[in-house]
Amino acid sequence: MPQDYRAQLTRVRFRRAVALMVMTLVLPGSAQLVAGRKEVGRIAIRIWLALLGSLVLVVLLGLTFHSFIFWFGTNTVILGLIRFVLMGMAVGWAYLFVDSWMLGDPLALQRQQRLAMVGLNGVLCFTVAGSLLFFSHVVTVEKNLITSVFGNGSVTQVHDGRYNVLLLGGDSGADRWGLRPDSMTVASIDADTGRTVLFGLPRNMLNFPFAPGSRMAKQFPHGYTCNTRCINDPQQLGLHELNSLATWAADHKSVFKGVANPGVEATKEAVEGITGLKINYYAMVNLLGFRKLVEAVGGVKLHVRDRIPIGGIGGPVTGYIQPGYRKLNGYQTLWFARSRESADDYSRMARQKCVMNAMLHQVSPQRVVLKFQSIADAGETLLTTDLPASELDTFIQLALKARSQPVRTVSFVPPMVNTGHPDIATIQAAVKKAIAPAKASGHAAAKKHRKHHVSGVTTGGSYGSLSSGYAANQASNLSDAC
Template sequence: MPPVPPPGSAQPRFTTLDRAQRVRFRRAVTLMLMTLVLPGSAQLVSGRRRVGRIALWTWLVLLSGGLLTIVTAYFWHDLVFKTGFLQFLRLSLTLLAVGWAYLFVDAWRLGQPLTLQRQHRLAVVGVNGFLCFSVAGALLFGAHVVGVQRDFLITTFGDGSAADDSHGRYNVLLMGGDSGAGRWGLRPDSMTVASIDAETGKTVLISLPRNMQNFPFAEGSVMAEQFPDGFDEEGMYLNGLATWALDHAELFKGSKNPGVDATIQGVEGITGLDISYWAMVNLEGFKDLVDAVGGVELNVRQPIPVGLPHEKTFHYIEPGVRTLGGHDTLWFARAREGSDDYSRMARQKCVMSAMLQQVSPQTALANFQKIAEAGSAMVSTNVPRGEVGRFVDLALKAKGQKIATLSLVPPMINTANPDIELVHAKVAAAIAKAEGRKPEVPAGTVEAAPEPETGTTPEAPAGGADGSDESAAPPAAPTTPEAPPAVTGGSLGSLSTGYAANQSEDLGAVC
């Protein structure tokens, strides 16, 4: 018969076996947490010194390499756009995930789970599984994201040589159209030259109307040989160069994109700029890009029709500051109903400005996979992969700066018979103003007087056109011009006075 405890004494709560079980449980959990904080340390303290040393040194080397990579990428952004480096990083993350998962399983084994009580065994399995799948899953997801970026760079950008800047600027021709996979180079719907300062990123957007005629080509180009007196093909406009070139592809020997080449030669002849690179934007892919970043905020000044009147989904984007999804943003930029081409050009510039200013690096990082998937279907370009980092740097510098715009449209430019010397002067003046310098005036010419502000008329000189005194003549009766229809959409101005977004030193202020 066991001894009876004396009166008033407490019954012991835990036996020696219970305390040993609790110690083993704490040890098992500690080994797993050590593996989380310092991979290999659990093996070192448990007697598997060789495995522990290999794991620990591998971890320290990878940690040092990761920190060095982050510092290098901060100062040299090109690193994260090198496909070779991305492939190495992808493999490294995958191997690290597998190795770390093995160390977690080994730490669980070293904790001797079979010696634990049932509830402790279940807890250890749960903790180990959570840590193992969380760490390995995060690393494998990182490897997947790196792979997505690598595939995006390979499928979107070229592998040619980098172009030099022209007078300190990169001039990139942006073309928008309905081209799809395998159909790049069809008739562009919009054409804009982004002239970017190679140092500051200060950007001037120069838009060309698709209906321009009778324009010259760059000297010495294939198109200049075919049309020495300018593009006077009957019934064809600037946006028809691509289809003309595809019909005469034999003239562009060795060219992968004769339509794009012909368009560039026309744009260079019109603007007087040397085009560094080109990018063709598939507008349907652009819709997916807007959705990928969560929409874009636009100032809608006039009801914009979405779709065609006979469609069931037809509706209007109502005036006001609206956050639009990809579908409505695309229609905001392209709607023609109750509008004109020059209003569309102004609205497209407002969309460009909004995207540049509103898509932050944090948004891009959070939605990177969606953006990459949309981008690979959205853009075809000849920008080399090695130059992507440079343009990302310039885009970051341009963010927050004022964007200047110039559109070669009426009333300034007659699109049917443009004054090319005037166009060249306007382009040079817009770039010079953006750079903070006075435009150069060619020798032998007189600098033009400043243009009157929009909505004003220059005062008539005293006397007649020949300087004679005509004070006796009765004054002409004042006339009130008819107010033009409001088709501004996203920009101040009208067809008769000109849309402010088409010619402005601060695009964001007039959109």
């Protein structure tokens, strides 16, 4: 055989081998179909077209019905199916690449060409199969996160057109997690528009009632009272504050038979009695997990109005968060929300509302997707909730709606409320007014808070003072007050 003809034949074989690999990349099974393994090729192409058709159908349904995408992406059964489909695709596609390499008759190629084909086959197998296995892992992480954090609890109906979620912030210390929550807020969310009102309850509130007919109301028919003697005794005072209910419930578990979290249930019944709202679900946020969450999303931008001490109140001050519009890391954000040194509880509550507002408006869906693995790792230590997994899609949609709207805050703190002897009628009237449809007076209220912003009067990092009130605790637009 002439040398030129042999070289030309080798080049043709090499091009054919490369073409088979490229065909497998573009349309799995097509190489087998043209190279003689028609049955394998037909099966692969049918599977590929079926998967491609399913993807197109999902996209079209998502474009037509946006709620479908959220349901599809949070359904654990579907996520489990997607996981196995991706794993099957990875194995099947890798097999087709190897088979296409063999159909290219590598032994008939020159040594350099064989090495090039081995390298091309390895790169394609690693890239395609590796990517599919990575996405399978991400789906598995999402499924496990939903399963571990969100349970199969009872679905509750909206109350007067709103979902009311009790948000509790628990100390990250090993000896206190889940016992005496440091932060208590009710997020009341309009079920149609996502318009959100945050109702802040001080942890040191005394003399409050429980929801009528509740377990705690039967135990304390005259309310959780603290008389003059109690108020003058620091130890007794601590045992009668709102955040002490979790401890009381832990010591009286027999009152809460069949209840998974007695401390949360006792607190919820108190919050319902104070606000007049019916709580749908609760979410207990572990502050250590919150720190990890902020780290996972790359930090949060906040207006630091005063120098905020890190540490203090029972321990040394180890540093400061300096004033300015700053991007804080998880450690700094946690201390911005927690610090009580050179401030009071109500100033701290105002700063916590600002952190909530910043997280709502700054953590975009795109960032969640890009940082999902880190967020999932934080989520396992971040949250305890009774929100059923089946309702997760509903609340994702509400969160996206809430991002485009101002958040209103009403906190039951001085000067509006005497936390030692709260006027429950005043509190419940304020709740009804806040959740009523927005009126023109809302603009005037927002303008009033913007005056705080201009004045520059701050206490402990929050606009306002104990005597005049803090802007972020009573705001028609929380962004203006922060």
